Amino acid sequence: MDAIFLQILNGLDKGGAYALIALGLTLVFGTLGVVNFAHGALFMLGAFCAVTLNRLLNISFERVSETEKDFLGNPRVEKVPYIEQWFGPDLAGFLLDWSVPISILLTIVVMAVIGVAMERGLIKHFYKRPHADQILVTFGLAIVLQEIVRHYFGANPIPQPAPDIVAGAANVGSWLGLGDNVIYPWWRLVYFLFSALVIFAVFAFLQFTTFGMVVRAGMQDRETVGLLGINIQRRFTVVFGLAAVVAGVAGAMYTPILPPDYHMGMDFLVLSFVVVVVGGMGSLGGAVLAGFVLGILQSFASMNEIKSILPGIDQIIVYLVAVIVLLTRPRGLMGRRGVAEE
Amino acid sequence: MLGTFSRSDWLLLVIFSAVVLTLPWTLEPIGAAYPDLLQKFAIYGIFAVGFNILFGLTGYLSFGHAAFLGVGSYAAVWSFKLLTMNVLPALALSIAIAGVFALLIGYISLRRAGIYFSILTLAFAQMSYNLAYSVLTPITNGETGLQVRAIRKSAEVSLRDGDVRIIDQALGIPEVGVPITNLFGMKMSGYPGFYFCAVLLIVCFFIAMCISRSNFGMMLKAIKSNQNRLNYTGIHTRPYLIAAFVISGMYAGLAGSLLSITDPIAGAERMQWTASGEVVLMTILGGAGTLVGPVLGAGLIKYAEQKVSSWNEGILHGAFSFLPEPVQDFVVEFFSFFVGEGWHLTLGLMFMIIVIFLPGGVMEGFRRLRRAFANGASPPPRPVATTTPIAERD
């Protein structure tokens, strides 16, 4: 029982991450009609926004230590962050400790700029081009972004600790009257709440604002909206920026769980496409639903009890579910007729 | 079928054959004339030509073709291990098994179209990859890859670690150490291996031409331009699609088999989605729907992978040694960003530049050049024979 409860938590947590990544992807596809293979790279860039902030806060001046030696036996050069000198150790410590949550602010700004620049500079010219061309150009862009990050940050994962107060595990069991063995990392709970919040915000934005209404209308029928004299083009730019921001913050907040490296975007790319397609291309609700469904199923498939019956099932469950869903529901869980079927 | 060939078709075939067979000389100046890379050009050329039969003609974008490449490789190595080091049974076995595999996957996947089809094929390939890497290790030898080994001494040794080679044993062919692949005694590594692959590439190219010019090919192109209309006229398109899928799967199986023939090892990573993606990129890069384009795309990507990645700073310093030192250092610093360990960056930029400026791939570039030379003034642009826009349809 405890085990099942924990796997549901795992599934929700994974599902949150999947849904966040898939949301932006399906939004861009639904409105702009663009298959964006650089979406994983946006997730990765968001994660590196968190790394960058941490590095910025750690910009240091050097001080030669009188007592300690370095590995070659020379006097050790100590690095003291400027912020420690400016704000004193307490505030500096606080800023460093909370650098991941704080980095969300930086991520939003940076990713919005990157998203808008990407749409204006590149994606705009590919609206009318075949999907194959879109795939090639965005895949090329993803590689370029990746290599630039590698050039500055190296290939190794870079640890990004969560703030101390949420670094450990929460005794979820005691809250719910379950056993003592039901513990769950605080940060993952935070991440789940965060993803729920972001998903809710995106839906609210599209549902309750005039802007969102126009975008939804554009998703249904771009030409008519254009004929009504609405500048749908500009709104598309904003939508792409929004997708970039959502992917970015998803990446930034994920860093304490998965130390980021330059390749993490590619690792998520295939999975996010599977999530989007299982949900139904261009369906926001479908993407979120598919994210959670796949997350939970993946967690359950990894249980020893199930693996002992079906060895290797945890390796293929996501794809197996995708095949089954697509064969029984032609347009995924919530896809619309005629979208991306040719 | 051959009657439909025009004179320029025959000319294309002859020129293509001549170019392929003289590659060991013509590629000398760019340092690509060594057996392994030449073999890879030919093999991935076959893979891309086959992929293009599906994607270029019907517009169905399969993201799982690497699965057939992998299956072909494993089948070939098993043929070496169980039957004989002669390559012909391996070829036949690989093509047959890849064909059956393609029939199974195609039959299911082709129930859907568009991106749903792409994801179905991707899912099958990824499942094959993940299982081959882990659970199916008894058949695939997992991460290490399936290798040819010496004849096993007793039946206790597993077949993975010791071979039987029934036919070779029955014929009493002597073996020293681990034997190499051969075609009736001619070893299939080095240049003979390249010429073997090259001849097969030409044959495959010829078959692809036949398909493209045949009624069957016309039907495939019709599916691409408007499948609905075909359906309304009462034509059942699925059998055609399945046939195209199986043919291109067999091409992939052949390519996989050749990979094992020229270098007898089969690894799971050949089935990974990146490998499937690679053939898609090759085809689009060269020019989807064209005959020669995919081969060119395959050559470009393999050249980048093999040669550009090897240009370390030392080689750059050598190449720019005519420059004065400070300039040389700067130039080397600049270029080392793109070559050696930065070769991925070059690849990424190449994808972007070609698709931005040459929609229709490298072949489009050639067409433009030819037009520019043919008549100085630019005639009205011909519609590019690549894919149709799929984006706006609702």
Place this chain on the structure above:
Amino acid sequence: MKILYPNRRKILQLGAAAGAATLATPHFFSRGAFAQSMDYRNAPTGDTVTLGFNVPQTGAYADEGADELRAYQLAVEHLNGEGDGGMLNTFSSKALEGNGINGKKVAFVTGDTQTKSDAARASAKRMIENDDAVMITGGSSSGVAIAVQGLCQEAGVIFMAGLTHSNDTTGKDKRANGFRHFFNTEMTGAALAPVLKNAYGTDRKAYHLTADYTWGWSQEESIKKYTEGLGWETVSAVRTPLGAGDFSQYLTPVLNSGADVLVLNHYGKDMVNSLTQAVQFGLRDKQVNGKDFVIVVPLYSRLMAQGAGENVKGIFGSTNWHWSLQDEGSKAFVKSFGEKYGFPPSQAAHTCYSQALLYADACQRAGTFQPSEVGKALEGFEFDGLGNGPVLYRAADHQCFKDVLVVKGKENPSSEFDLLEVVEVTPRAQVEYDPELLGGELGPYNDGV
């Protein structure tokens, strides 16, 4: 950066010489099956000899590969008599004179393995077929090492394995032309188990998470074998997909399993992720069966451990070499590497540097580059002064036998490199095993003609 490289240009130009030479000569008639006049493959004809450094330059192990390449460049420098000579000065064999190998200057070519067997073999083939490399070395995973070793056997050149830890490299898949300096999972098990016993007692219940591929299985097998020998019980051994990223679904079952030790048979990114997440799950703060819950990472890589940050503190593992060792060889190597690049070398760098030196020394002693002769010079070779104490290159399986380091994540690191502390140097005698144990057959040498 340039100031740190007094001899860089010369080295680079030697690299260039190899490249340029191959660009200039028409290969088709001058090499390969058509014109092989010497008695072995790629016999150097000019005044240079070309070595092939095949390391991962892209993908997850790119940083490790870069460190290997740095070590090779340093080794080439030292072999050619430039720089401070590094471990050449402490090496027990004095055959090398700092004038190259057999009087020929050492040049090199590089390639990218991408940590994929296919790519690694293609890259090695280029170096052999196109660049006339007489030896291939490097790599950062066992799958690649075994694949390239097989290729070198077929092609008839020597392969000096880089970082590869699977038993199979010198076990089931050993080849006459292949040699390994790095240790293996069997030695890790034999060295680690007694230390674990002293630290955690004999009454422990272990839960294994194992990367689902050959190295992972090999590691799990060895650790199980030796810990069960101590009286530990293996509660469960769960396979995780390579590159799983999020391990939460494999970690939660540990909580209820009754186990009090978690063994992470992961390497590289998998290790970083699973360890980080295991610590987040509060496993290390738990008490099970009245004991503190502990985590063990059998194979440590200092370079990768940086990615796990604070989480490695107090966690046991094993390593081939560590820069904090205080013998003369290690000190000399750390000094010349550190002065050139500004940070201490990794174990991957050390094993690659050693392999380059060992190969050069064997060629010098044999007086030729012919694989069969070089191999014989390496077989049964006993040496010292390369940072691992007295070492034997065993003839029966071409595996080096040396002391194994058991390390622990340091509680109070003094720098970003100071992550591990050596807790025990397990003597060589304790990790030796019968060559028959791992099976396989070396077969005959292949000189490539």
